[in-house]
Amino acid sequence: MDSGDKGVRHAVAGNRHLSAEMVARLLDDDDPAVRVSMALSRHVDARTRDRLYALVEAERATGSGAAEVALHWNFAEPEWLREAPLAERLTYLDCPHAVFRRVLASCRDLPEEAWRRLDDDPELLVRHAAARRPDVPPEVLERLVRAHGEISHLRPWLTDHPRFPRHLLRTFADEPGANVRVVALQDPELPVPFLWRLADPDESWLRRGVAGHPGVTDELLERLLSDPDPEVVREAAANPVLRAARMEGILVAAGL
Numbered sequence: 001m002d003s004g005d006k007g008v009r010h011a012v013a014g015n016r017h018l019s020a021e022m023v024a025r026l027l028d029d030d031d032p033a034v035r036v037s038m039a040l041s042r043h044v045d046a047r048t049r050d051r052l053y054a055l056v057e058a059e060r061a062t063g064s065g066a067a068e069v070a071l072h073w074n075f076a077e078p079e080w081l082r083e084a085p086l087a088e089r090l091t092y093l094d095c096p097h098a099v100f101r102r103v104l105a106s107c108r109d110l111p112e113e114a115w116r117r118l119d120d121d122p123e124l125l126v127r128h129a130a131a132r133r134p135d136v137p138p139e140v141l142e143r144l145v146r147a148h149g150e151i152s153h154l155r156p157w158l159t160d161h162p163r164f165p166r167h168l169l170r171t172f173a174d175e176p177g178a179n180v181r182v183v184a185l186q187d188p189e190l191p192v193p194f195l196w197r198l199a200d201p202d203e204s205w206l207r208r209g210v211a212g213h214p215g216v217t218d219e220l221l222e223r224l225l226s227d228p229d230p231e232v233v234r235e236a237a238a239n240p241v242l243r244a245a246r247m248e249g250i251l252v253a254a255g256l
Contacts, residue, residue: 001025013037014076032056032070040099042080053097077103090114098123105129124148131158138165146172149179159186170194178203185209192217204229211236218243225250 001012001022012018013026013034020043027038027048038044039052059067081089081103089107092100093114098121104110105118106129118130119140128151130136131144141164150157158164166187173184173194181198182205184190192215199210199220204227210216211224212235224236225246236242237250 006031009034010037016079018043027052032059032064032067033074036070036074037076039097040076040078042078042084046095049097079103082107086110093117098126101126102129106132108133124151128154128158132161134162136161136163138163141165142168145183146175146180149177149183159183173198178206182206182209185213188214190215192220195220199224204232207232208235212239214239214241216241218246222246 001009003009009026009029009031010033012022013029014037018026018041023038023041023043026034027044029035029038035052035056039049044052053071056067056070060071078100081092081100086109089104090110092104095101095104101118101121101123102125104114105121105126110118115130115133115136118126121127121130127144131141141158141161145158145164150159159166159169169187170184170190173181173190175181178200181200184194185198190213195210195213195216198206200206207224207227207229208231210220211227211232216224216236216239221236221239221242224232227233227236237247
């Protein structure tokens with residue numbers, strides 16, 4: 001803490017084993033990253049936490065890149081909250097800072113009323129974390145995916161949850177948002193008319209999904225092999241249902 005090195009100070013501030021005395025020494029640090037780290041500490045009360053977040057928010061409002069990174073590109077979490085007694089954890093249902101509610105939603109021993117509130121949380125990532133519990137109602141999973149699709153970087157996907165109603169996958173094909181319609185492609189028996197509808201001329205990544213589907217027909221595959229997007233063409237050419245004669249024709253045309 002006394003080194004004067006910014007990187008070292010950031011690392012110290014993010015250490016989950018800091019004592020209350022160490023946290024107290026860092027509370028007056030004016031670096032946004034340190035302030036947010038202190039706000040995540042178990043040794044900080046709600047009023048101090050709110051003050052620290054407010055200071056960083058005010059800096060972000062003036063255009064501070066460091067404050068923006070500290071608030072929105074900081075992946076640290078108050079992991080200690082998972083180990084706190086249930087009664088203490090439940091007090092964070094009303095925490096105005098989503099990261100605390102998100103960690104709370106990753107617990108597995110909450111009462112039903114807490115789950116109802118977390119399932120309706122205004123923050124998507126909180127609802128997403130709550131939906132990963134083993135006994136989540138299928139309708140909660142369906143509602144979340146139907147409203148927002150999958151969050152591509154969060155694995156496993158909600159549609160892989162054992163309680164997701166996979167028999168409804170094809171019904172996603174008629175949703176207005178392309179990021180939701182693509183969910184229908186997880187149905188390996190999706191009827192051909194649905195595949196044609198999903199081969200959207202305006203969404204190359206959606207066509208790419210169709211090109212790799214096991215139910216794609218020769219006619220549709222032929223169209224996708226002539227797609228203007230090379231990634232769609234590659235996916236179509238790699239589809240195991242592509243006939244050997246067509247594969248040979250592609251190789252001959254390429255002089256291979």
